[in-house]
Structure formats: C-alpha cells, structure tokens
Amino acid sequence: MVVALVLLDVLPGGGLSASAAGLLAAAERVGEPVALVVGPADAAAEAAALGAVRVLTADADSDALTLPVVDALAAAVARERPDLVLAANSVESRDAAARLAARLRLPLAADIVGVARDDLGVVAQHSAFGGAFTVEGAPTFGPLVATLRPGAVTDRLDAQPLIVERLEVVASGIPSARIESFSETAAPSSRPELRGARTVVAGGRGVGSREDFALVEQLADVLGAAVGASRAAVDAGYVPAAAQVGQTGVTVSPRLYIALGISGAIQHRAGMQTATTIVAIDKDPEAPIFDIADFGIVGDLFTVVPHLIRALEAHKK
Ligand SMILES: Cc1cc2nc3c(=O)[nH]c(=O)nc-3n(C[C@H](O)[C@H](O)[C@H](O)COP(=O)(O)OP(=O)(O)OC[C@H]3O[C@@H](n4cnc5c(N)ncnc54)[C@H](O)[C@@H]3O)c2cc1C
Numbered sequence: 001m002v003v004a005l006v007l008l009d010v011l012p013g014g015g016l017s018a019s020a021a022g023l024l025a026a027a028e029r030v031g032e033p034v035a036l037v038v039g040p041a042d043a044a045a046e047a048a049a050l051g052a053v054r055v056l057t058a059d060a061d062s063d064a065l066t067l068p069v070v071d072a073l074a075a076a077v078a079r080e081r082p083d084l085v086l087a088a089n090s091v092e093s094r095d096a097a098a099r100l101a102a103r104l105r106l107p108l109a110a111d112i113v114g115v116a117r118d119d120l121g122v123v124a125q126h127s128a129f130g131g132a133f134t135v136e137g138a139p140t141f142g143p144l145v146a147t148l149r150p151g152a153v154t155d156r157l158d159a160q161p162l163i164v165e166r167l168e169v170v171a172s173g174i175p176s177a178r179i180e181s182f183s184e185t186a187a188p189s190s191r192p193e194l195r196g197a198r199t200v201v202a203g204g205r206g207v208g209s210r211e212d213f214a215l216v217e218q219l220a221d222v223l224g225a226a227v228g229a230s231r232a233a234v235d236a237g238y239v240p241a242a243a244q245v246g247q248t249g250v251t252v253s254p255r256l257y258i259a260l261g262i263s264g265a266i267q268h269r270a271g272m273q274t275a276t277t278i279v280a281i282d283k284d285p286e287a288p289i290f291d292i293a294d295f296g297i298v299g300d301l302f303t304v305v306p307h308l309i310r311a312l313e314a315h316k317k
Contacts, residue, residue, distance in 0.1 A: 003032050003083065004027035005034050005036060005082040005085045006052070008020045008023065010038065010039040014039075014042050016043050016046045016050070021156050021157075022151065024052055033157070036055075037056070037057050039062070044162065044164045050159070057166055058075070058166075062179075066099060068169075075168065083121065084142075097145050097147050109124035109126070112125055121139070121142065127273065131274055150195050150253065151253035192224070194242070199226070199255065200245070200254045201219050201225045202216070202227070202243075203228075203238065205232035205233055205261060205262075207233060207301070212302070215260075215301070216229075216305075223256075225258075228244075230244070245272050246265075247270040249271055250271060251270070253272075255276045263282065263288060264287055264289025269288075269292060278295075282296075
C-alpha cells in the first residue's frame with residue numbers, strides 16, 4: 001500500500017491544529033494517510049478521528065526548535081517509504097518540511113493548494129500569479145515533500161480505528177536553536193486565527209479610519225469570522241500588521257471572504273483569491289475586486305454593512 005505521510009501540528013495545549021483534517025484528506029488522494037504526531041500522544045486519537053489509518057508518535061524536546069520534528073520526520077520516512085510527505089504551510093511545519101527536504105535531498109513543493117496522483121506519480125497543485133492560474137508540478141524523483149496552504153482542502157475523511165505506533169527516533173545531534181524563556185501573552189480576542197479561518201471579513205482603505213474599522217469587526221463577530229485587512233488599511237494604522245492579507249501578508253483560503261472597501265490590487269488578491277466564495281462591497285463599480293467576486297454590491301459600505309449585520313442577526317434569532 002502506498003503511504004502518504006502527514007505531519008500534524010500539535011498546539012501548545014496538546015490538541016491538533018485546525019489544519020489537520022484538510023491535510024489528511026489531501027494526503028488520501030495520493031495514498032494511505034499515515035499521521036505523524038510529535039509531542040503529546042493524546043493527539044493520536046484526534047488524528048484517527050480525522051481519518052489517519054495509523055498514527056506514528058514521537059517524543060518532543062519542547063525546548064528545541066524544529067529539530068526534533070525533522071528527526072522524527074526523517075525516521076518516519078525511512079520506515080514508511082512514503083510517496084508524499086505532507087505538512088501544513090504553517091510557520092512551524094514549513095520550516096520542518098524545508099529542513100527535511102534539504103537533509104534528505106528531496107524535492108519540495110511549498111504552499112500547494114492541492115495534490116493528486118496521475119499515471120507517473122504525485123502531482124502538486126499551486127496557485128500562481130496572484131491566484132490567476134492553478135498550475136501543476138510533478139517531481140522527477142521522490143518522495144515529494146509538500147506544504148499545504150491552510151484551508152485549501154475542505155474535504156473530510158471518515159474516522160478510522162485508532163492504531164498508534166511508537167516511532168524510534170535517533171536524535172541527529174545537529175545543533176538546534178533552543179527556547180530559553182517564554183512569556184504568555186493574552187489572546188487579544190476570541191476571534192478565530194486569520195490563517196486557516198473558514199470565514200474572513202477584511203477591510204481596506206475605504207473603511208476610512210481606525211474607529212470605523214469597528215464596523216468590519218462587528219460584521220466579523222456576527223459571522224464568527226477572522227478579521228483581515230489590505231496593506232493600505234494596515235499602513236494607515238487601522239489594524240495591526242498581523243491582519244494584512246496578500247503578497248506580503250497572510251495567505252488565506254477561507255470558504256467565505258468578504259472584502260469591504262478593498263479595490264482588489266493584484267498584491268491583495270494573491271493572498272485571498274483561492275477563497276471558495278468572495279463577496280465584495282465597494283462604491284466603485286470599476287474596482288478590480290469585482291472581477292473575482294462571486295457576489296458584489298456596489299455601494300457605500302457604511303450603508304450596506306449595517307443592513308447586512310441587522311439581517312444576519314435577525315436570521316440568527
Ligand atoms: C511589493 C508590494 C507588496 C504589496 N503587498 C500587499 C499585500 O500583501 N496586501 C495588500 O493588500 N496590498 C499589498 N500591496 C499594496 C497594493 O498594491 C494596494 O496598494 C493595496 O492593496 C490597496 O489597498 P486598498 O484596496 O485597501 O486601497 P485602495 O486601492 O485605495 O482601495 C480602496 C477602495 O475602497 C473603496 N471605497 C472608498 N470608500 C468607500 C466606501 N465608503 N464604501 C465602499 N467602498 C469604498 C474605493 O472605491 C476603493 O476601491 C503591495 C504593494 C507592493 C508594491
């Protein structure tokens with residue numbers, strides 16, 4: 001049986017990151033999805049519930065950055081001989097995936113939006129030129145190491161019986177950066193994390209001010225959405241830089257992306273064009289965002305959005 005090895009991100013609290021379900025579903029298009037969990041073994045049951053046919057577990061030295069995960073990945077590759085090694089395109093996992101590819105001299109496909117198999121082997125799908133094209137690339141040798149854009153694959157697998165296998169990992173002894181101290185910061189809000197959110201409400205320069213950005217946040221809260229922004233809104237100080245979506249910000253692939261007062265510059269589109277459904281509200285009918293929007297409203301956002309919020313609240317009752 002062909003194996004597709006999946007590295008799952010474990011959150012500091014011990015559970016799996018929201019990217020896990022999409023990773024396993026994507027991997028299953030290539031082979032039997034076998035999960036690797038480095039850290040608390042409790043996450044193994046969650047991995048099986050999300051469709052992993054087997055779960056490999058390995059201990060983590062929580063003070064060492066990335067290296068224990070790369071060592072565990074290398075051990076899992078040697079043992080399973082997978083056709084694909086798939087990880088999330090998160091800060092932690094893309095670092096581990098790149099290091100694994102460099103260490104084992106394997107091909108790397110970063111930030112893919114899908115993966116498949118054809119007669120010749122594994123094919124990775126990329127969103128290119130600001131999302132204008134989906135292109136395919138295939139390695140000429142393997143296995144392929146790939147990182148999957150969070151939210152790009154929305155399929156879900158059926159739960160599998162829990163089969164846990166302990167992985168013997170020989171530490172490579174390569175020097176690693178270590179965490180010497182850390183301090184916890186309070187989460188600034190209860191809103192979902194932008195990266196990987198199912199719904200994103202984003203505001204642009206058209207919102208006009210930091211105070212008026214509250215309207216964007218209000219709509220996000222009614223929808224249980226994450227808040228995003230264009231670079232112009234960030235540069236104007238309406239929101240922190242962490243909210244920036246686009247070429248030099250966060251790449252998102254939600255089911256629903258609502259753009260408020262965002263013209264749709266190519267650099268912004270690069271970060272959100274793979275959203276399943278795009279809704280744009282802009283007062284300029286010529287705004288390029290309407291070229292990619294599934295639903296567009298030409299109007300003043302300060303008139304349209306309060307109506308929308310009221311309608312959504314009434315719908316909830
Ligand atoms: C190297 C490089 C990297 C970049 N990276 C990024 C990036 O990562 N992300 C990013 O977003 N940009 C990025 N940019 C900037 C990008 O080119 C645009 O300048 C930016 O996206 C514009 O932001 P905006 O759409 O909010 O502003 P604008 O283009 O000014 O658009 C504002 C829109 O609001 C509308 N509007 C105004 N008032 C209202 C109202 N009351 N109601 C409804 N609509 C209204 C206007 O009609 C207009 O369409 C980058 C640029 C460069 C050169």
